[in-house]
Amino acid sequence: MHAAGGDHYDALYHGFRWQVPEVFNIAEVCCDRWARDAQHRLRTALIAESAGGSPRLHSFAELADAAQRLSAALAALGVARGDRVAIVLPQRFETAVAHMAIYRLGAVAMPLSTLFGPEALEFRLKDSQACAAIIDDSSLTALLALQPRCPGLKHLIGVDTPGLSNVLHWDTLLNTAPKPWPGTASTSARDPAVLIYTSGTTGNPKGALIPHCALIGNLTGFVASQNWFPQEGDVFWSPADWAWTGGLMDALLPALYFGAPIVGYRGRFSAQVAFELLQRHGVTNTFLFPTALKMMMKAYPVPSQQFKLKLRAIMSAGEAVGETVFAWCESALGVRVNEMFGQTEVNYIVGNSDRWPARAGSMGRPYPGHHVDVINDEDQRCAVGEVGEVAVATHDIHGDPDPVFFLGYWNNERATKAKFTGSGAVKWCRTGDLASRDAEGYLWYQGRADDVFKAAGYRIGPGEIENCLVQHPSVANAAVVPKPDAERGALVKAFVVLTEGTRPSAELAMELQKLVRGRLAPYEYPKEIEFIAQLPMTTTGKVQRRVLRDLETERARKEAQQLAQAASAEQRAGKPA
Missing domain, CATH: 3.30.300.30 (ANL, C-terminal domain)
Structure with missing residues (x-):
């Protein structure tokens, strides 16, 4: 490991090699192994807090116990390996339990946002043929109305929901789970673990099927963008919804993987709430999307006048941060924001770190383990300064398979094939995002291919x-x-x-x-x-x-x-x- 500061990029990038075991399960590495360890089982896994409520700490032992009970209950309901189980919950302890329980069975977790309307929920539940959904009161009415139209959806499991004959109560299920509780499934690293539907900004959303090993593929970017996470005393928080890749793969799962506490806040985001959470829990590491940073900057230009913070790393993604927000983070928060680029299908592939100098406005450089470049329509590398499409090769610079890749789009082989181009030694996964590359390998975002337009002949x-x-x-x-x-x-x-x-x-x-x-x-x-x-x-x-x-x-x-x-x-x- 190199010390912070300076430019250690070349040594880190060229010296890295993937180590992906044949058998790998997310629940084992994010939960079970910590709960088995006498020194770590009582370590805090999750700090759960809701608007107006007091924080509650949950240990890895508590997480593992609840996940074992839920996996037993799900198995008794007929949930089997490969089955899709929807999780329509906000940031709360039960959400983490649901993920761990589903992975333990070798089933597929399908996180869905509580902000989705009935049409969005119905499309995803039908398309995925989900057999069960774990919900709370916020989505109860919608799911009860949708269930008759989703023939595969046999079970609704309610967290903090009123007693209804057609909704199984979470507490009852866990307290009456049949023993012996099943052990964690011996899944292949490339077995499916998560089904996440893309945002759907154009056309119907597509379900990206993500394998267990994608967590490994995310770790180099996570560690680097969080300035070599974890360090002693690190606490993580992000407002990113755990129902999408940014919240799940960039926050919840990697924090649990490293045995570090993560704050889960159930409530509406605001600049004031963000700063209060950062201060109250001594948050050291965070993922804040640019919209959130802009809100925080406008509300508290000089946050040190009201808050005492312990931040040492900020990652941002989703949109370009821009020089104004970049400068504010550095001057007002004392942290140089690390921009990151990725998408549901291939997440955490390009970004910044304190191990190489960040450049304001740049997406950064390819993270170790990922062969990323800017290519033209003929799959050829673009010249320095030329705008092209960001693409990631299926194999890294050493010729090893990159574990970050999704398995394909759910029931959509045509779309899966269209995502990849090239043949022979190099096969590219095209992101649909445009960028240029400078002489030092930094990428500069130009927008989505469908967002860039011409006016009076100018691009x-x-x-x-x-x-x-x-x-x-x-x-x-x-x-x-x-x-x-x-x-x-x-x-x-x-x-x-x-x-x-x-x-x-x-x-x-x-x-x-x-x-x-x-x-x-x-x-x-x-x-x-x-x-x-x-x-x-x-x-x-x-x-x-x-x-x-x-x-x-x-x-x-x-x-x-x-x-x-x-x-x-x-x-x-x-x-x-």
């Missing part, structure tokens, strides 16, 4: 403009999309969310336009600014620019239709009777 990446707008003290968040234009093809348009107490005005819009014109290229400034109460977001905290693009396209269509109707009416009025 426009929304991220740089959005980050510039956020530098203004009145701007809380921004999203840039093309507005259809007959002459230029498209105009640059910005949707802007203002900070609390700021009123929209034409003068402010002009001020924001001037800000961008003064700092970026003349063709990049937004010709039109629309103030909006909130941006459309996915459940994973990403801005849904597609929704805004579609809105502008529909507006343009209606405007063209109205102009055509007016012209037609004028023509008819001018004709003799």
Whole structure:
């Protein structure tokens, strides 16, 4: 291990080799092994807290006991190896128990966000053919209504739900679990463990089937981005929902893998809540997505005036952080934020660390164990500075299989094949994200392939403009999309969310336009600014620019239709009777 500071990238990257055992189970490494160890069994695994409630500490021994009981109960209900079990729960102790119990059986955990509406839940439950769902009161009504339309969904297990004849109560199940409790399944490292559906920003969401060994594939990036986690006294917290890859693979599972406590907060996120949690639990390591960091920066420009923090590492992902937030983290929090890039299918592949110098605005470098590059449509490496698609090779630089990969899309072989290109020695998994590479191997994000657009012949990446707008003290968040234009093809348009107490005005819009014109290229400034109460977001905290693009396209269509109707009416009025 190298000391922090300096640039140790080459030695770390080229010296790393994967060690993936044939038999590997997430529950064994994240729970069982700690509970068996006399020195570690009473160590805190989870600090559970809800809004307005007192924190409760749960040990690894308690986690293992509950997981064993639940696995026995699930087995008695007929849940078998490979079966999908939905987990529709927030950050709470029972969520971690459910994951461990399902992995112990060799079944497949399917985490679903409590923010999902009935249609989103129904699609995923039907598509996955889930046989059971573990829920709490927040999703009880929706699941009861959906169950008759999901023939495979035989069992609903309720946590803190009222007594209902068609819902099995969590406490009753665990207290009456038949003995002997089953041991942890001897799963292959590439056996399926998790089914996570993509955000679905375009078309129906696809279920990415993730193997047990993907946890191993995530660890190099996790350790590096958290500045060599774990260290003595480390405590982890992230508001990232455990129902998606960022919360599960970037927070809950790696923290448990290393036997370190993680805070689970059941409540609404706010800047104040975030700082209070960081202070109260002495959090040292966190994953905060850029939207959360922007909220915290705007609410508490100088947090040291109100809070005493112990932060030593911040990872951020999902969107580009931008220079403004990057500088604030460094000056106000005393921590250089480590941006990370990954996606559900291949997570934690590129990023930063204190072992190599982070560059403001850069995605970072490929983490050890991952062969990542920027390639063109012909699968060839792009030249330095040239924009191409970020892709990760199925084998690392030593020719060993990379364990980070998903197994494929659930019941969608066509989409799985379309994700990969290349043949022969190198096969690439394309991410759909655009970037450029500099001479030192740092990647610079340019946006999703479907977010980048042309205006007046210029290629426009929304991220740089959005980050510039956020530098203004009145701007809380921004999203840039093309507005259809007959002459230029498209105009640059910005949707802007203002900070609390700021009123929209034409003068402010002009001020924001001037800000961008003064700092970026003349063709990049937004010709039109629309103030909006909130941006459309996915459940994973990403801005849904597609929704805004579609809105502008529909507006343009209606405007063209109205102009055509007016012209037609004028023509008819001018004709003799």
